[in-house]
Amino acid sequence: MSGAGKGRVVVVGGGAVGLAFAAACGEEVRVLEAGPARPATDPEAVDIRVLALSQGTRDFLGEIGAWQRMPAHRLAEVTRMEVHGDDGASRLEFAAPAGGALAWIAEGNRLARAIEGAARDKGASISTGVRLASVAAGERGARVRLEDGTDLEADLLVGADGVDSRVRRDLGLAASAKRYPETAVVAHFRCEKAPAGVARQWFRPDGILAWLPLPGSRMSIVWSAREGVADELASLEPGALARRVRDAGGAALGDLELDSEVARFPLRLVRVPRISVAGAVLVGDAAHGVHPLAGQGVNLGFQDARALARTLALRSPLERPGDLALLRRHERARRADVDAMQFVTDRLEWLFGLALPLAGAVRNAGLRAVDSAPWAKRFLAAHAMR
Ligand SMILES: Cc1cc2nc3c(=O)[nH]c(=O)nc-3n(C[C@H](O)[C@H](O)[C@H](O)COP(=O)(O)OP(=O)(O)OC[C@H]3O[C@@H](n4cnc5c(N)ncnc54)[C@H](O)[C@@H]3O)c2cc1C
Known part of the structure; x- marks a missing residue:
């Protein structure tokens, strides 16, 4: 494991949030994405998945150089x-x-493409088509084993692998899920x-x-x-x-x-009471699933990415990226925002789903x-x- 200076970070999941974290984080970052390489976007085709982005997201994407890469006319x-x-x-x-x-x-695909470009510009290495065999984390850092036998060691593992997070499961981080009707x-x-x-x-x-x-x-x-x-x-x-x-x-x-x-x-509503263990932390949908009625899922994820990158950047020279105390500081800083959004969207879904007279x-x-x-x-x- 590296000592002072830049830490080594492995991000599992190259969706919008994992890539945004890679672009924001000043460490040596490697992103492992299970999906295929993102094709060049057809200028005419429109992605059916669109996302409402907040002012906070716009500011963050501007800071990491991704907003400028988005085609303004789209x-x-x-x-x-x-x-x-x-x-x-x-x-x-x-x-x-x-x-x-x-x-x-x-559009979701143009957003991810812009962020991927920004992450590459910042020096992040991005591998696609990756098959994970196992992940483990502890006080000495994290280890990711791939199905082809490659072992990767890191000071910090970031699970950005979506709402069904394999990283979350393999690290034993409990999650409670409620399927909305x-x-x-x-x-x-x-x-x-x-x-x-x-x-x-x-x-x-x-x-x-x-x-x-x-x-x-x-x-x-x-x-x-x-x-x-x-x-x-x-x-x-x-x-x-x-x-x-x-x-x-x-x-x-x-x-x-x-x-x-x-x-x-x-x-689904997915609550994850603890998002970190020594050597690893979750961001984005891996850390919280919310009802889309408020259009806030990816916005919450971007704020996770921004806050984690900032916590790492402000760490003392004595701290390593995977130190539990540091990850718990990040966890506490994000808790209120995530809880409030889950509470409000869940209550609204319930109130508006009631069939009582x-x-x-x-x-x-x-x-x-x-x-x-x-x-x-x-x-x-x-x-x-x-
Ligand atoms: C209908 C709908 C509308 C929505 N509208 C909005 C909106 O308007 N605004 C908003 O903010 N949010 C919205 N959301 C929520 C938003 O889509 C999600 O919050 C967001 O996509 C989560 O991003 P992510 O990067 O955390 O996860 P994902 O986008 O799920 O990315 C996870 C990535 O990890 C990869 N992966 C998974 N497993 C592995 C593995 N084992 N190894 C390596 N890689 C792996 C996947 O291939 C994927 O690329 C909406 C959601 C829905 C369903």
Whole structure:
């Protein structure tokens, strides 16, 4: 193991969060990704997975040199958000200050590509198609064994291998998972009227529907719907689906035309009470799974990456990257943010999933109360922009 100076760090998982950590971290970093090398993106093709990125994410991606690599014409600014209840009258609105944005919508593959470029520029070595045989960590550091027999030693192992993290399991870090009764149905549409920077969300009896603006006259939807409804949506022919989505959103953007495949994603809450052991730590979805209703999963992951890189950079000359005391400082620093997001999204999912007769009235009254209380709106808007 190395002593003072740069430590050796192995990151398992080359998704957006693992790569962002590699770009941010000033140590000698090697990223091991199970998937194939990322192909050059077809300039025309649109990734069905889009992500709402917060101001905090934008700042971080700017610091690591990734934001500058994102094709600006493929980003959509969100300048206003509307949240609707299910009675047609209750609504909550947030607007960005003049000239600013509340969030940015980016395609997942272009985001990962930009971050990978930034990580390579910073000297990170990235291996793809890697097959992990085992991982182990302790006070003297970590060891990663690959199926081809290669052994890699590091001062610190970072598990960024997603919500089903193998690193988490192999290190014996307990996780409790709750499968939500909804599935996210995702699709893109061409709209008669351009979304013009407005993101909309409806808390409906048949699920939570989000319309996210894309550049021009297109939008992406995420409909977190109960299994039966999700099955029905996914089986509709394109015209019928477009009409169903149009009507669910009160035809706010006029007629719609399906412009992509229809994808489905299972939704889980994953709580990981301890994210570190001596020699290893988890970041991103490996450390926390959240419901996407607040569009915050990857934003939380980027803040993990930023905070861990900062904790490593500020360590005393006597500390090594895998020291448990240092990793626990990082863990404590992230805990409140992750707990708050999991609590709020889980409670909202529960409240809006209730089929009790009075539940609709309670949630609509809740939305109206927040909208008429300036302090509550300021709090929520500030959180959305972090
Ligand atoms: C429908 C939906 C909409 C969402 N919308 C938003 C949004 O608007 N905003 C937002 O912030 N978040 C959103 N999220 C959440 C977001 O997608 C995730 O939080 C984010 O992708 C997590 O990134 P990650 O890098 O931690 O994990 P992942 O993206 O899962 O990456 C993990 C990587 O590890 C690799 N890997 C796995 N196992 C191994 C192994 N054994 N060895 C090596 N490599 C391995 C995988 O191949 C992958 O590349 C949404 C999620 C869903 C389902």
